[in-house]
Amino acid sequence: ITYRLTTSSETVKTNISLVLPLVIEQPNLLTTLLFGHHALQILLNALRTRTEDAVASLHNLFTTLGVMNPQGNVQVCSHCDVSSMRMESNISFQLDDGSIVHANRESLSHGCPMFEAMFRGGFIESQQATVQITDISSSCLSHLTRVIDQYCVCSLPKDHTTLLEMVTASDRFLLPELTSKILSNVMSTALSYATTADIFEWGVSTGQNLSIAENVPSQVVRYIMVAEMPAAFRVHAIKGILEGKSSDEFCHIATDIIRSCLQSYSKTYKFSCHRMYY
Incomplete structure (x- = not known):
């Protein structure tokens, strides 16, 4: 895999990068391929050319790494007038x-x-x-x-x-x-698939001056990558973000989340392997 990521054509590199999160779970190997051999950057670039495949691959990667949906419980009022x-x-x-x-x-x-x-x-x-x-x-x-x-x-x-x-x-x-x-x-x-792009853009622009909003873009990325919804809705939401002014910020945030979660995922993976053998 590493040889092909280094020497193959761009089409082959893209195909390999798209399938990596679907077949590899070992954290050290994932880290090496995604960051050492730039498979993650290739995968993120594919969001514009092979959107459906890239979104499905990223969704699987976020799920594997244990990224959680940040949405809290919905407050419902049933007693006030x-x-x-x-x-x-x-x-x-x-x-x-x-x-x-x-x-x-x-x-x-x-x-x-x-x-x-x-x-x-x-x-x-x-x-x-x-x-x-x-x-x-x-x-x-x-x-x-x-x-x-x-x-x-x-x-x-x-x-x-x-x-x-x-x-x-x-x-x-x-x-x-x-x-x-x-x-x-x-x-x-x-926050829903239909409002994702607007809220993400607002968070990027407002978070620079309003500290309470600075984590909104990261929360939106986590939501759209792991929340339960039809695949077409997830694709629609991410397309909306990529068509906006903050598409680069979306890719930077996704990269930071993956890098951070890989560290904790590595510890969890080692612990689960240890339990299997003992």
Whole structure:
């Protein structure tokens, strides 16, 4: 195998690299072939030319290495009354596009230090009935004002785009606990084969400035490689990522995960072999 990976044509090298994760489980040999003889790089390159075969091979490799789906349990609300959580509106926000979002001044002041300073401090907004607020959509702000004072998953939007904006906005409004909760909801309920590319791209761009999001791309790669779904869905999701602006980042992250997991897999493999003989 090593000889063919060194001397054969590109087509033969690709064929060998595609089949390696399907037939070899010995960790030292896998490490040598994947990294020492560049089979992993060839396999990742094949994602663009032989997508279905390459995705199937990578899925098998991730499974062999024991990579886990990072998705947590889905939170389900069965007892709260959303309407009873909403207080009467007595403050309005005017957004960049001219739209208006109504909210309750007291609940915002109680739940958010930024709004508390705005409404109770010496700022001009404390005397205004309509406050100008920029760089946020009406959908994001309307949902955010509902969960700032009393959080419940049933008050969150189903749209993953709005949820991702809410993560950024809640961090902007100095609400770290709410930021964490909303991001957790994104990863546990909004992440699917259909939203994978959007969430991955968001994680790459946002994670540079928002520390809580820096692991999102890695979690997305782990999810799409090992979560239970039809093969066609997995291929669709990975194609979406590769067609985006962060395709190189996807390959770098996949490589890092494989390299890291090979180390722990090697220890597990040796232990299992030891038990077989003793």
